[in-house]
Amino acid sequence: MSPPPVVHAVNLVKIYQNGGVPVPAVRGVDLRVEAGQFVAITGPSGSGKSTLVHMLGGLDTRTSGEIWLDGKRADTLGESAWALLRRQKIGFVFQFFNLVANMTVADNVELPALLAGASAREARERREHLLGELGLTDRADASPAQLAGGEQQRVALARALANRPSLLLADEPTGNLDSRNTRDVLRLLGEVHRDGQTVILVTHDARVASLADRVVSLLDGEIVDDGFIGATRRRPRGTAGDVVELRG
Amino acid sequence: MRLSLLALLAKEPAHGYELKQALEQIFGSAYPPPNIGQIYVTLGRLEKDGLVRAVDVEQSNRPNKKVYYLTAAGRDALDAWVDEPTEGPRVRDEFFMKLVLAPMTGIADRMALINRQRRHYLGLMRDLNELADRTDREDYVALLLIEGAMLHLQADLDWLERCQEDLS
Numbered sequence: 001m002s003p004p005p006v007v008h009a010v011n012l013v014k015i016y017q018n019g020g021v022p023v024p025a026v027r028g029v030d031l032r033v034e035a036g037q038f039v040a041i042t043g044p045s046g047s048g049k050s051t052l053v054h055m056l057g058g059l060d061t062r063t064s065g066e067i068w069l070d071g072k073r074a075d076t077l078g079e080s081a082w083a084l085l086r087r088q089k090i091g092f093v094f095q096f097f098n099l100v101a102n103m104t105v106a107d108n109v110e111l112p113a114l115l116a117g118a119s120a121r122e123a124r125e126r127r128e129h130l131l132g133e134l135g136l137t138d139r140a141d142a143s144p145a146q147l148a149g150g151e152q153q154r155v156a157l158a159r160a161l162a163n164r165p166s167l168l169l170a171d172e173p174t175g176n177l178d179s180r181n182t183r184d185v186l187r188l189l190g191e192v193h194r195d196g197q198t199v200i201l202v203t204h205d206a207r208v209a210s211l212a213d214r215v216v217s218l219l220d221g222e223i224v225d226d227g228f229i230g231a232t233r234r235r236p237r238g239t240a241g242d243v244v245e246l247r248g
Numbered sequence: 249m250r251l252s253l254l255a256l257l258a259k260e261p262a263h264g265y266e267l268k269q270a271l272e273q274i275f276g277s278a279y280p281p282p283n284i285g286q287i288y289v290t291l292g293r294l295e296k297d298g299l300v301r302a303v304d305v306e307q308s309n310r311p312n313k314k315v316y317y318l319t320a321a322g323r324d325a326l327d328a329w330v331d332e333p334t335e336g337p338r339v340r341d342e343f344f345m346k347l348v349l350a351p352m353t354g355i356a357d358r359m360a361l362i363n364r365q366r367r368h369y370l371g372l373m374r375d376l377n378e379l380a381d382r383t384d385r386e387d388y389v390a391l392l393l394i395e396g397a398m399l400h401l402q403a404d405l406d407w408l409e410r411c412q413e414d415l416s
Contacts, residue, residue, distance in 0.1 A: 044409050044412075044413050206398070210374040211374070211377065217366065219412055220416070224416075225359075228367075229367055229370045231371060
């Protein structure tokens with residue numbers, strides 16, 4: 001028997017109440033993600049992308065429907081059980097970082113690994129590796145408030161990856177980055193994917209989405225497309241000069 | 249090709265082979281290696297149009313070589329080209345025509361068209377990512393070209409999203 005999907009959402013619905021008026025954000029989403037898959041979720045703003053990924057990480061409650069993680073029912077868990085689940089196997093990158101303000105960058109990144117039971121040395125080595133990959137080695141002793149938005153965003157990614165989560169959930173992980181920093185993030189996400197971790201991320205950035213195996217498009221809280229990115233008919237033969245042909 | 253040759257000659261007179269080498273050096277992998285025959289054909293046409301002139305320079309043990317220089321008319325043509333704004337990217341492309349005309353054919357579903365096109369663009373983006381990874385970090389002209397192509401694709405994807413919102 002094949003292992004259960006890492007994530008399985010069944011007819012997931014989220015309706016917010018706005019001054020007594022129900023506002024549907026997610027309207028019956030079915031999503032099944034197998035281990036090791038990299039899924040990008042795209043769609044216009046207000047299409048329910050962030051709400052969906054927040055529900056999958058237990059950061060927002062569902063209105064109805066089911067969430068199964070590794071074959072276990074998760075939508076019925078309480079807050080503390082979700083917190084434990086996140087500590088053990090889910091990394092989450094928030095759109096607005098949520099770094100701990102009175103801790104250094106290094107401590108922010110090491111904390112999840114320490115909470116998950118890593119030794120101080122393991123946590124430090126992992127943190128050094130992640131900050132190095134993201135070009136943040138010399139910011140380790142800074143506090144989050146001293147960092148630019150793009151730096152905070154990369155720290156948030158490093159923190160989410162600190163305990164090698166089997167599932168990485170991310171909400172616009174490159175939203176505040178320039179192209180060079182985006183390249184670092186893309187490289188790290190590629191590494192995470194090659195290591196067999198499952199990745200589900202919400203993104204507007206086509207460079208990030210194109211790394212995914214599969215793209216899910218949302219519109220008005222519903223999935224309107226779900227499929228694999230196909231090979232293009234014309235592969236670039238080798239150099240940037242061919243970009244001209246690629247576009248022609 | 250015409251205007252890149254004029255630009256190179258604005259810097260200093262040169263013969264055909266030097267122009268080929270200069271193009272390769274400036275553009276790196278951003279431009280397919282120019283063919284020497286094509287360069288001579290273009291120089292011939294520029295000469296015929298009065299934009300460049302050639303002088304024969306004697307070489308010992310070898311046939312004379314032609315050194316080209318820019319004429320005043322060539323300088324004017326180059327200045328005009330540099331000074332004028334360049335046309336923007338085309339939006340009314342074949343996909344746009346399909347999207348607009350699809351309902352009339354009674355076959356194509358617009359949402360399906362948009363979804364397919366999105367996947368195709370993402371496939372192209374993936375190719376560009378791989379190309380950027382393969383490109384030498386020092387080859388900044390090539391990297392800028394790739395980045396430009398990526399940004400255009402991003403705009404195309406944003407536009408598809410807009411179409412999907414408005415047509416649904």
